[in-house]
Amino acid sequence: MDVARLAGTSHETVSRYFRYSGMGMKAATIQRIETAVKQLDYHPNLIARSMRTRVTGRIAVVLPASTQSMPSRLLTAASVTAHENGFSLEIVGVEGGMASRRKRIQELIGWGQVDGVMSISPVGDVSELAPGFPLVVTAEYDDDMRALGALADGSPTAEIIESLAELGHRRFLHVAGSPSWSSARNRRAVYLETITRLGLESFGIADGDWSAESGFDAIMNLPHDSGVTAVFAASDVVAIGVLRAARLREWSVPEDLSVWGWDDLEIARFSTPALSSVNVDREAQGRHSMLRLIAKVRSEPEPEFPSYSLNRLVVRESTGPAPDRRA
Amino acid sequence: MDVARLAGTSHETVSRYFRYSGMGMKAATIQRIETAVKQLDYHPNLIARSMRTRVTGRIAVVLPASTQSMPSRLLTAASVTAHENGFSLEIVGVEGGMASRRKRIQELIGWGQVDGVMSISPVGDVSELAPGFPLVVTAEYDDDMRALGALADGSPTAEIIESLAELGHRRFLHVAGSPSWSSARNRRAVYLETITRLGLESFGIADGDWSAESGFDAIMNLPHDSGVTAVFAASDVVAIGVLRAARLREWSVPEDLSVWGWDDLEIARFSTPALSSVNVDREAQGRHSMLRLIAKVRSEPEPEFPSYSLNRLVVRESTGPAPDRRA
């Protein structure tokens, strides 16, 4: 360690300087070390450090191979947050379904190459997968009732149904997302709950997989006399499929059928009709998932969840009064 | 190293076993080591190894914070390929523009924590950024003429314009992508080139940024008497904006205006009208970018680029004969 010699001190002292950023050291020593560090453009070798401490300072992010596109905002926010806290992120792309994801995670933990794991997509039962190991599933973050308050993801769902009811809609269809995602399960549950609570009617729930095709099929399979006047799609992409099918069946949106999406992608604003949707703050989501994980890694209490809502309803052209309410 | 003792050999021999997977070792020794490894569920400590070898076995993937969504297929394919070759991927999310991305990359290289860098978004002049350091920019991969043959990304562009010309179109508009992306620059260049080569007319090129809004604005700003009958949008999302504006101006697609997108997102198939687009094999793109990077890291010759094309034209409802050719 040349820095030590240049600063006229020992490498242990330099090590202390970097670990505790000079806390409890003589000002003169700090001064000399800082000069030497700058002069030599020295950076501590993180690998040697982690070998000694047995702490990797690394967090693995498990990505599915199956999604066509992914909110990179979430990933970036997570990455920035990790770096701010001295962690680096390792990408682990996993092909195949939940089973291979679980296997890969077990490997990661077994090899001890990471301090924590963050999964973007569902991994099933966590308690059995990695008992005691720091693991956060962003897709499931809304499952964590303590952190979020019950049904955080659900409350926009309730608002959507309520607003449609106010517009005179009485009979609904929900095109659900893939049931392995808790966000999909939550929306579905709150949908049913709200329907019951308000004394409305659900014509049914179409099992979907987040694809436009699932939305398309759901509408194409709807009987002519179903009486459905409003569709709640689990995502914008699903809703695009709904719009397409409605047009083929010559149902006008929103005159004959109101449609809601979720995600507020840019295309929601520019589709015809423009899609009512739920804006999600992916950045906050990524940042917060990472903070939760880091707290677990450090065995600290979980951070407070932001008090403001991450979800915001945006009403556009695809929603309107129920047919019998129109002039 | 307990494995050594259990196998009745030295830890050096065990090390050799893992490094050369047993090459040039006595079968009996291998046998004993394998049994011991299995029994103890032993995995070599990669961190200790990389401390000794001064090779990190890590590749950083630089992600922009700005894109709304990103092809996770590309990322996953890159990750899987990296792991197959014994590398792990570190995610580095960078907020801000190209300047901050360049700074972050220089840091990464300076700290020596990675063997190579793969950037998803443009980083500007590479030769000055990291002379000699293994660096691949996937967005720019099509710049690498040696690997791809000239204008690999451009050839679908030429095909698009040619097919439109065959349908009788004579006057075109191009809504370009963000000029810092070489794919955008390529498409633009080949667009102009093909227009000239076929003796057609370009009414103009609208400077865009990959957003739906840029497509929307381009059409809203088009003079009524522009004579444009075909629009080549730099991406599907841009094309969605084009469709929206065309509808507002009461131009039918494709009767009055033909529209092409690029990416073949799922929504292209389900928009109305369904969008003609270019299907891109993101998986091959991710895999190949990673193979190129790994070759650089190992100072090996660059791998052959796949002989089949990664791009495939898909014609849908948004394209048709020029107005004066219609019955």
Add this chain to the structure above:
DNA sequence: CTGAAAGCGCTTACAG
């Protein structure tokens, strides 16, 4: 074909 010695750059007690 295999083992004993030395060292990668750091941190961790332990003295002083």
Add this chain to the structure above:
DNA sequence: CTGAAAGCGCTTACAG
């Protein structure tokens, strides 16, 4: 407040 000793788990020559 700072330094000398020991060791994290591996690999690298060097012998044998």
